[in-house]
Amino acid sequence: MRQVEGQSRSARVARAPWALMSAFVIVAACSGGEKAPATTTAAAPDTLLPAPAESLLTQDSASRSIQRGLALLTATRDSLPAFAGNELRCTSCHLNKGRKPFGNPWVGVSNRYPAQWARTGTTVSLEDRINDCFRRSLNGKPLPAGSADLRDIVAYMTWLSKDMPKGPHGGLAVDSIPLISPDTVRGKTQFALYCSRCHGPEGQGGKSLGVLNPGPPLWGKGSFTIGSEMSRQRIVAAFVHHHMPFDAPGFVADSIANDVAGFLLSRPRPDIPGKELDWPNGDAPPDMAYKTKAQVKAAGPARQQP
Ligand code: HEC
Ligand code: HEC
Missing domain, CATH: 1.10.760.10 (Cytochrome c-like domain)
Incomplete structure (x- = not known):
């Protein structure tokens, strides 16, 4: 069983917060010497991840499914109004059609699933992850299992990943x-x-x-x-x-x-019922916007007043 890139991260944060980043960190030169040097992480490269060219798609049914999947991901609200609950589209956060380094890329994604996910404490499929973003990132509804919409989205992601090796996409996590x-x-x-x-x-x-x-x-x-x-x-x-x-x-x-x-x-934003059940094994990352039941339990009962 492979681990999802996104879920092994919480463990990594606890172990070695900065070591992983060293490859990306640049330290700006300090001119006068009296001030502490400003440190910042190098920006994402301007290039896109290697993926097949859209121009190679034809008019056969496999190509049409891939093209339709891409259309759903870029015009999500217009194409799937019953499933998108806010004003975002999938590619609002998965930049350049999922090809941008550090932009939540989908290049390689179909090679990483099914996988164990710490946030649910279960094994999840690519379809599960797609539907998780429909629910939580688009504040909408999951696409029905076996639907043409879900099949076409998976077809696009699988095609995008076809030249990538199996396993995690090391270093590209956002x-x-x-x-x-x-x-x-x-x-x-x-x-x-x-x-x-x-x-x-x-x-x-x-x-x-x-x-x-x-x-x-x-x-x-x-x-x-x-x-x-x-x-x-x-x-x-x-x-x-x-x-x-x-x-x-x-x-x-x-x-x-x-x-x-x-x-x-x-700032205020839509809530999601059941979020307190996330990370059931108590391994929630340190930067979350809410507390889970497992965290509250691990913290123990409030101290009794004498
Ligand atoms: C508000 C921003 C946002 C929107 C909109 C969004 N996502 Fe995501 N999505 C994320 C983030 C952040 C991750 C976690 C990325 C990571 O772990 O590296 C993610 C993860 C995923 C993953 C798993 C990626 C992986 O590498 O394991 C898939 C698949 C996915 N999203 C599909 C979708 C689909 C389909 C839509 C549209 C219905 C969508 N997303 C909309 C932010 C968003
Ligand atoms: C020139 C216009 C522009 C500016 C300035 C800009 N953004 Fe964006 N931002 C965009 C666009 C366009 C997208 C969506 C990209 C897409 O759909 O392809 C986006 C997407 C985002 C997203 C993910 C989608 C969402 O709505 O949550 C976040 C978060 C975000 N921007 C934050 C910021 C922050 C913080 C700043 C200031 C430091 C900023 N942006 C400045 C145009 C801009």
């Missing part, structure tokens, strides 16, 4: 920057400076702003739920560090990305 305790007041200021022009001053999304690349909502009812993987501080901070602002990626340093992430996650 939570690739240090977890730093956030200053949410500074995060709010930075959001106003660098994010609100596309995502709206109230994080409501930029559809009505008349900008070139309007961003989807970052909080409120149109956004992802508290149970989405994106609601983990380190994941959203790394995503922002590597990919935002959309037109100037790599501009936001590790600490600022953590501050903005802390601010975004302090």
